[in-house]
Amino acid sequence: MAPDDLLLVGDDALAAVTEVRRACAEHDGADPLDEAAHLRLKHDGLAGTDAWVTRDGFALRRGAEVDLAVAPPARENGLGGRLAELACLEPGKISAWSHGDHPAAARLADRLGFARERELWVMRRPSALPLPPVDPPPGVLIRDYGDRDAAALLEVNGAAFAHHPEQGAMDQAGLAERMAEPWFDPAGLLLAVGDDGELLGFHWTKQHDDATGEVYVIGISPAAQGHGLGRVLTLAGLHHLAARGVDQVLLYVESDNSAALRLYDGLGFTHAAADTHVQYRRAGRS
Structure with missing residues (x-):
């Protein structure tokens, strides 16, 4: 890690995760953590989670799942890559979500040997x-x-x-x-x-x-x-x-769930390309 990437622990780490999430949600329109990760942090903090946290970004690994986020002002300087490398050092299967189909996430995934595994669509319907x-x-x-x-x-x-x-x-x-x-x-x-x-x-x-x-x-x-x-x-x-x-109703659906897509399309839901969440997965390695 670079000198400016001082790793935080304890309450300082938890506070930094909260602030980075807030900044990402405000800038990107999506929380970088899903609901399960949000509830774990809310009820258990970082207990049971391997955490690499700086004031500008974090990588959290719990078992075979990794969550990674970098605050918008700190992007494009390699912090995300450094955090991802730390979180992925341990061998074995790992999955990670890009909440929003970010090109930077795709590049990082390719560099670390992750393949695009699932697409989760957000579909929206105006109540009018x-x-x-x-x-x-x-x-x-x-x-x-x-x-x-x-x-x-x-x-x-x-x-x-x-x-x-x-x-x-x-x-x-x-x-x-x-x-x-x-x-x-x-x-x-x-x-x-x-x-x-x-x-x-x-x-x-x-x-x-x-x-x-x-x-x-x-x-x-x-x-x-x-x-x-x-x-x-x-x-x-x-x-x-x-x-x-x-004013509107949204939903999440797997992009390959054709029966559900037909149902939601018939009820007036639509999907925009930007409303796509992607799961990347790395196969086990020794």
Whole structure:
């Protein structure tokens, strides 16, 4: 590291991470950390995380995942590369996200032997567009979440996202953390329930602020798939957010999920190239 790249520890490191995140979000329009990393920092600080932090940037490694960010005024001077090299010295598989498809991230990934693995699209829909009515299948009720629904929600979430590396791992503690966030509203967590009370699916919405809502998570029980519940729950959530007065609704979707893309495109969501998050992965090496 260069002399100006003094590594920080403890509370100084945590404060620097917070300030770099703020500067990046303000400049780039996206937080350099995803929700899982945000919640870890909020509840555990840097405990259990290998951290290389300066006042102008940071690299955080937890297991096989690396998060890297450099404050906008300190970019183009090699700090990101120096931090990335430190975080990637240990052999083994590593993945890292570029929240926003930054050319500098692509160049750095190529230099360090990372390949482009996944693309996550942000799609947006103006609330001014008219919405079709919500028409649940016979025997299905759409209702708000209640405290007694937690176990069923986790069960459906785990089954629906069994092959999803992030969402499928949510447990009781993770659910509690999300429900403790300022944005949580039980009325924005919509459940599709059968005549027998069985939870068939859910649409968890999020309201970021007065102007922006989000299709946060839609999960359908494998036993209930193929009956149009995804579209019904999507519409129910969009109607809920429109009633809250948001100007637009956004969502995140894998770029190769053709069925979801058809659904969202048909409901008026669009994607701009700049609204692309990219995951890079380095294969294991010795």
